[in-house]
Amino acid sequence: MTIPARDIRELKQRISAISDGAEAPMDAPLISTGCLEIDLGLPSAGLATGTVHEIAGAGYRDRSAALGFTLGLTARLLKERPGPLIWCQLRDRDRLHIHAPGLMAFGIDPGRITKVTLNQEADLLWAMEEALDCPYLAGVIGILWSEKLYNFTSSRRLSLRAKKSGVTALMVRSHRANGTSTAKTRWRIANAPSESPNHDKTALPRLGKAQWRVDLTRCGNGFEKKWDVVWNHEAIRFDLASRVANRAPVSAQEPATATG
Amino acid sequence: MVSGGARIMAVNSIAVRTGVMVDQTLADARALCPLLKVEDYDPAGDLADLDKLCHWCIRYSPRVAVSPPDGILIDITGASHLMGGEDKLADDLFRRLSDFGLQARIGVAKTIGAAWAVSHFGNAPVTIVDDKETAAALAGLPISALRVWSDANDRLEQVGLKNIGALIGKPRAPLAARYGEDLIRRLDQALGHRDESLSAIAPLPDYRTSSAFPEPLLLLAQIQGCLESLAGPLAKLLAEKGYGGRRFSLSLYRIDGDVKSLSIRTGSLVQQSSVIVRLIGEKLAAMKEDYDPGCGFELIVLNAYETKIVTARQQQLDQRPGTGEQSAFDMLIDRYGNRLGFDNIGHFVPYQSHIPERSERLISVTDMAPTPTDWPDFANHRQHGHYAGRPIALLPRPEPITALAEVPDGAPVRFDWRRVRHRVIKAEGPERIAPEWWGRLPRHVEPTRDYFRIEDLDGYRFWIFRLGLYERQEKPLWYMHGLFP
DSSP states (O other): OOOOHHHHHHHHHHHHHHSOTTSOOTTSOEEOOSOHHHHHHSTTSSEESSSEEEEEESSGGGHHHHHHHHHHHHHHHHHHSOSOEEEEEEOOTTSOEEOHHHHHHHTOOGGGEEEEEESSHHHHHHHHHHHHTOTTOSEEEEEOSSOSSOOHHHHHHHHHHHHHHOOOEEEEEOTTOOSOOOOSEEEEEEEOOOOOSOOOSSSOOOOOSOEEEEEEEEOSSOOOEEEEEEEETTTTEEEEOOTTTOOOOSSOSOOSSOOO | OOOSSOBOOOOOHHHHHHTOOTTOBHHHHHHHOTTOOOOOOOHHHHHHHHHHHHHHGGGTOSOEEEETTTEEEEOOTTTGGGGTSHHHHHHHHHHHHHHTTOOOOEEEOSSHHHHHHHHHHOSSSEEEOOGGGHHHHHHTSBGGGGOOOSTHHHHHHHTTOOBHHHHTTSOHHHHHHHHOHHHHHHHHHHHTSSOOOOOOSSOOOSEEEEEEEEEEEOOHHHHHHHHHHHHHHHHHHHHHHTEEEEEEEEEEEETTSOEEEEEEEEEEEEOOHHHHHHHHHHHHHHGGGGOOOTTOEEEEEEEEESOEEOOHHHHHHHHSTTTHHHHHHHHHHHHHHHHHOGGGEEEEEEOSOSSGGGSEEEEEGGGOOSSOOOHHHIIIIISTTTTTTOOSEEEEEEEEEEEEESSTTSOEEEEEETTEEEEEEEEEEEEEEOOOOTTSOGGGOOOOEEEEEEEETTSOEEEEEEESOTTTTOOOEEEEEEEOO
């Protein structure tokens, strides 16, 4: 039995009409990570907006790396999209909370962040859903660290709203996070030793730029990718770590200021 | 002289007919009336009930005050015509209080003093004194109707001045000299020669709309519908005057006298009915679980507080194309605030302090300065780039670590934090942060901190500090304070 091509086309149209927000529309703007290799590694050649991206640390101790990578994506978002940013986090004192002067050093203007502190995860998911309904926002960040309620259904609710408003959500999850979700991409971040700018051999070397092992575990087209990524806080972009790029300064003198 | 056990504090009219009186001993009263029903005297409970009743009375006028121990003052100036006149209002009030099982005595007069006097000492349960006849109405009442709580009453009685009429027209200076300034003040207040104002129990709304129902409302959906029909006229009222409100409340009057208020706040001045309906509607929806209409709601009032003129600048902003989105953001913040509390919605503002944990503050969106903080400008000009090298996350409080340093002023070579050993392979520092001796008590000044940025063998980056200086023989302690990405 043969099916006319017209019917198949129609069927495909109907399927795409009822499918959820997993596929962002083709004309949705993209956020470049600032690094060509990473952009090309993503299915849409850039980070899709109007959808949910998930970030987790590789282990418990890599929470700072996950937070750093999230802030890197946040900085890229804020750079390319006007408007305020909603930062949702639970009150728990044990969880890492952002330090505004540190954000300045990282390349983010804390003045654009509205921080919403919540008592429970249900409120956090509600707050994120509401925020994703507001197209005025540059983005919505949710910090879970550990999760009990967040699952496929709640990620789907977030994705649908994000798709409608065009606002991007970044969800920071536990390093133990597994299971399915409708997030467009999922990243796993591990800390990596930084490359010291130079070393005079008399004392301990200085710290280099923040460096992570970035593992793109889910991106839609099925290929898992790994990069060694450096956060360039001056140009506000991700760079690939490379020993070749890490040469001594052209002038032999010590850099004037220390960088974190 | 009080003696001999329990005494009667208050009686109802049936008890009075049997001869029971206030201040009688309980034993005497029981002898007069063996069927006497007695309850313990509970002044705090009485006051609480009076307070509740007072809130209920706001249905007649927003200006209501408690007059302990047994009275409520209602300023019905400009409000009586809504009920069809003073007599209708008094009758309505009397009837409703009777329905609650309360025996009320109501006095209506042009001054607080006169109304108090006729309600406490008048002959009828409801006494309405015409404005021109205030003096005449007071003349026959005893001196104690003037609310003078001293022995002046007894002394006046001894010299034959038995009622207020005897005082009116008497030379004032000798009266004041002999019986106190208070007597003259109260007399003037009762006659309207001197002002007396009541301090309202609840803040007065600037604008309000209300609807009363002959058939009480029972369903939440009905209340929601009523809210919508009240918000429209209120918004129209505000818009006509060019005003916007920052606080709104919906008061639900239950038929049994219980009053429930739902109030909301907004960050910016609001005059759109849709915003009011949405924010209060969410409160109504949240009430669903413990919703108790009793026998129904008979009156619903929508109040607007903290109203101000919507400035030209804000109006301009609203008219600019595409700013519907800005108002959507304001709406989002208002909804967050009303559900989660405005204290939990914050903006970062810099604070002039070198101590890291004090260099930032999270200020509630409602306390925001009109101009947002310019962080880059602050960092460049006032902190001289001090923010370079600050961690992205600060621990809630510094955690003690055990560290081993090779040289006294240097970075540690290894340390233990949360039972994990870290070997330091990269380090920067020290960055010395001196204590802020100004503005603090001398014994609260902390030792100097020397901060180091370090990286361990596994690539984790930390911000640690040493408290105290080696050269001063202070015993240095090491702390973990923040994490770098």
